[in-house]
Amino acid sequence: MGRIICAGLGPGDPDLISVRSDRAIRAGRHIAYFRKAGRQGQARRIVEGMLAPGAVEHAMEYPVTTEIPFDSPDYNRALATFYDDWTERLAALVTAGQEVVVLCEGDPFFYGSFMHLYVRLKDRVPVEVIPGIPGMVGCWNATGQPITWGDDVLTVLMGTLPEDELTRHMQGSDALAIMKTGRNLPRVRRALAAAGRLQDAVLIERGTMPGQRVQPLAEVKGDDCPYFAIVLVHGHGRRPVAGGEE
Structure with a gap:
């Protein structure tokens, strides 16, 4: 065999x-x-x-x-x-x-x-x-900044979830990785806005691949995006700073 x-x-x-x-x-x-x-x-x-x-x-x-x-x-x-x-x-x-x-x-x-x-x-x-x-790891490296710090909680979400569920999870987590965006991008955008997170969201298209594009989601024109795209919200948690801990 x-x-x-x-x-x-x-x-x-x-x-x-x-x-x-x-x-x-x-x-x-x-x-x-x-x-x-x-x-x-x-x-x-x-x-x-x-x-x-x-x-x-x-x-x-x-x-x-x-x-x-x-x-x-x-x-x-x-x-x-x-x-x-x-x-x-x-x-x-x-x-x-x-x-x-x-x-x-x-x-x-x-x-x-x-x-x-x-x-x-x-x-x-x-x-x-x-x-x-995982693809999302390549995407957050493409942004050039850490996805999580210290005690940050990272939540991975599917853009196919109902909008109210997306909003609830987005409100309760420090950092977000939202997969299966594509035609679900309008729902994801609305949920982020309702959760007060839209201005912090970044859309990464074709991360690590030819044609890679990284841009703030709030500035993205149109409501659709490629299959190979992830929306990220970076955490800003505890880290060592001069004079002690945050």
Whole structure:
């Protein structure tokens, strides 16, 4: 029997892939990755030029992305069938003695799509997961300032949450990382304004990748943004200062 290796790719810059993931990717003979139909896919783009000659690529194309609401039964049913199907395909390769490297942006266990395959595969075939730098880490480094200080509490939020829930969490935390912005950006902006945090918010698009852009959210024109975008609010907590502690 072979095995599955999920290689965390980090925030987007190929130079931020770990040595361990780099080694697994370059040695892989079967490379699987998620992508939207008709697109190259961000994971595949990150490893361009790294794959071994003759490596077999398995593009796992999502049946839906934003075409229907994520909380609808049809959406859940389509994705469940998709993950079930690819579980069987990957398990068949492993049972036949193949090693399959699955690419995953960021860290596989931090909101990664691979988690849905992992829970289906882990009791059937050998699975190894290689950690990666989460995308939000690359984004707050792109701002050039620490995301947290001292006793600051950092809250990670999904832009898909109801607006009142977003506002409540934003009011009760020192630092914020808001993911899944995209078409949810208007809701995120309104919630930040209601929480009194809009003027402190920063939008980072394509962090660590070509075309990276960092700008105050209050100055952003329009209501939409790329999929690879995160809104951050930095903490300003306790730190050593001249004459004692803050």
